[in-house]
Amino acid sequence: MSTDNSSSTDSSSLDEMTNQSTSLASLDAQAILAQIQGSEGTGIADDVMESPLDGEFDGLLADCEEAAQSLYSIRDFIRFCVTQLRNYEVVVAQGTNDVFAEAAAIVLHTLSLDWSADEQILDCRLTPSEKGEVLALLQSRIVYRKPLSYLVNLAYFCDLPFYVDERVLIPRSPIAELIRQQFYPYFETNGVAQPLGADSTPDLPSFYLHGLENKQLYQPERILDLCTGSACIAIALASRFRDALVDAADIDTSALEVAAVNVEHHGMEHQLNLIESDLFDKIPAENQYELIVTNPPYVDAAAMAELPPEFIHEPEHALAAGQDGLDLVHKILNEAADYLSPEGLLVCEVGDSDWALRQAYPEIQFNWLSFARGGNGVFAIDRDELVANRHLFAAQVAQLET
Secondary structure: OOOOOOOOOOHHHHHHHHOOOOOHHHHHHHHHHHHHHOOOOOOOOHHHHOOOOOHHHHHHHHHHHHHHHHOOEHHHHHHHHHHHHHHOOOOOOOOOOOHHHHHHHHHHHHOOOOOOOOHHHOOOEOOHHHHHHHHHHHHHHHHOOOOHHHHHOOEEEOOEEEOOOOOOOOOOOOHHHHHHOOOOOOEOOOOOOOOOOOOOOOOOOOOOOOOOOOOOEOOOOEEEEEOOOOOHHHHHHHHHOOOOEEEEEEOOHHHHHHHHHHHHHOOOOOOEEEEEOOOOOOOOOOOOEEEEEEOOOOEOHHHHOOOOHHHHOOOHHHOEOOOOOOHHHHHHHHHHHHHEEEEEEEEEEOHHHHHHHHHHOOOOOOEEOOOOOOOOOEEEEEHHHHHHOHHHHHHHHHHHHO
């Protein structure tokens, strides 16, 4: 799974969505400040002070205490966080792309700054309390191996901020690139599109060619995001196709609760409709979509058994999809044609299960897309090809049901 970790200056506007949650990081901050500053009476219970930070992580505590006394600037603390994340082999793949981005997010989020803040601020100094809060969040990230986005209830996708918690996957998908470019050149574009070509300039925009067929169709009027989770893809689609009606479906009512928070935060209630549905089961038959986008569960059994600790915090049902990772994909391929307009397009992410998909359908030449910023395992297929190969898809679904 690939990550789109674009940030936005709108992170502070998510405060109201997160202030109802008890923050592990904030509790640790007080405990760590007590250790660093020698203060007493912090009001932290003994069981918090006797956390897993003891023993195995004594070296981390000592390093953090030294950092609080010896380091001063944002740049210093980002560098320190990079070192510690590497020392403890923290896996970074959920919301940020590498340890540098993760370290910057830890520091900048704590300071209520944009995750991609201007380099000019990096030499600004932290106050003692800010140091404690940064180090608390870093320790929580390392000790509990909990993804940063869950610790701070915030993730970015397509330049937009989203509330996330452990009811939903943390947003990450190369499909973000397609959304930015309004699925050029399958659909025509307007001024909202963000060309990603290497030589693109404001005066001479240049689109990256992901491999979509060049049809230049009118922009879609109806779009479906299947397996929507936090609704990050659906909201990003609505933000780029402002005249389209977007349906976002998921079987999980808990995920839809998170999605509803994000829909309301982005003011999309008039444009985006949330639907509780097991794939297409409750999608109205008369709905004919020009575009269906889906990032379903696609992790195979072998990969599930070897997931790093960070991924254990994510909902298992949003990751696992049978022995070869294709249980849901077979069903989507079999039914999607019924919900697409005559020239409608299905875009589906299967990640590392792309090999299994090729093996399941050797007769089909899937249109595998490429990406400017990295990513794989996303294919596009139009309604005509779905109809032409439906007998193959139906056979795979029949095997699942036996």
